[in-house]
Amino acid sequence: MTEPLSLDVRAVQYAYPDGQVALRGVDLSVPRGERVALLGPNGAGKTTLVLHLNGILGGGGGSVAVGGLTVDRDRATLAEIRRRVGIVFQDPDDQLFLPTVGEDVAFGPANLGLRGAELTARVDEALAAVGMSEHRDRAPHHLSFGQRRRVAVATVLSMRPEILVLDEPSSNLDPAARRELAEILRTLPVTLLMVTHDLPYALELCDRSVIIDAGRIVADAPTRELLADSELLARHRLELPYGFAVRG
Numbered sequence: 001m002t003e004p005l006s007l008d009v010r011a012v013q014y015a016y017p018d019g020q021v022a023l024r025g026v027d028l029s030v031p032r033g034e035r036v037a038l039l040g041p042n043g044a045g046k047t048t049l050v051l052h053l054n055g056i057l058g059g060g061g062g063s064v065a066v067g068g069l070t071v072d073r074d075r076a077t078l079a080e081i082r083r084r085v086g087i088v089f090q091d092p093d094d095q096l097f098l099p100t101v102g103e104d105v106a107f108g109p110a111n112l113g114l115r116g117a118e119l120t121a122r123v124d125e126a127l128a129a130v131g132m133s134e135h136r137d138r139a140p141h142h143l144s145f146g147q148r149r150r151v152a153v154a155t156v157l158s159m160r161p162e163i164l165v166l167d168e169p170s171s172n173l174d175p176a177a178r179r180e181l182a183e184i185l186r187t188l189p190v191t192l193l194m195v196t197h198d199l200p201y202a203l204e205l206c207d208r209s210v211i212i213d214a215g216r217i218v219a220d221a222p223t224r225e226l227l228a229d230s231e232l233l234a235r236h237r238l239e240l241p242y243g244f245a246v247r248g
């Protein structure tokens with residue numbers, strides 16, 4: 001039997017209630033363990049697509065499956081889909097709200113009913129994965145922004161997701177924190193989908209990139225190849241930093 005894809009998006013369409021069409025038939029398959037960057041200009045449909053992955057949005061046509069389970073409206077399926085799709089939002093403070101780091105990381109698995117040694121093991125594992133074990137008893141608001149982002153990643157990892165979705169993971173990080181996070185993300189044994197405007201970060205972390213524009217996937221290829229195509233980038237309002245050149 002072939003292993004199920006981590007993510008299988010087929011012909012997904014979506015218009016917001018005000019009539020604004022955001023997705024016009026999106027297909028995207030991601031095998032388990034792959035890291036993919038989702039690129040595109042403002043308003044392209046990146047967030048709308050991400051919100052389809054865990055069933056926050058849907059119903060406009062097409063299908064989404066995560067680890068072989070199709071996203072559906074019934075409660076049990078939705079709960080399982082939300083466990084399988086871990087979303088790390090751009091602002092870690094949207095994800096951290098308990099008095100200590102350990103409590104924040106335990107929150108998700110505790111909600112699933114885990115207790116005692118099993119719960120402790122989940123928290124240990126997630127904090128170790130992001131290099132934050134020694135900060136377990138600290139208050140999240142006493143940590144640096146870079147540390148809070150790592151803890152936000154841990155709050156999702158403790159659910160043992162099928163796919164980790166990161167929204168602009170490098171934003172607001174200083175160069176050292178940016179590099180440390182990249183090193184962490186590279187070693188995580190999960191499928192990763194990273195929404196970003198930071199093209200060098202996409203190149204550093206993801207072998208494959210997808211460009212979405214006006215609700216359609218317009219390119220899906222090795223990151224190096226995409227970033228070497230300056231006409232393609234310009235057509236979709238994507239820019240490499242000044243002086244940063246990529247050879248295909």
Ligand SMILES: Nc1ncnc2c1ncn2[C@@H]1O[C@H](COP(=O)(O)OP(=O)(O)OP(=O)(O)O)[C@@H](O)[C@H]1O
Nearest residue numbers: 016018020021022041042043044045046047048049
């Ligand atoms: N709640 C909403 N109601 C109506 N239209 C919306 C809503 N949210 C987004 N849109 C529209 O849907 C389209 C896709 O937006 P989306 O936020 O998915 O783009 P994006 O690629 O994530 O952009 P950005 O890079 O700016 O975050 C845009 O035309 C946007 O104006």
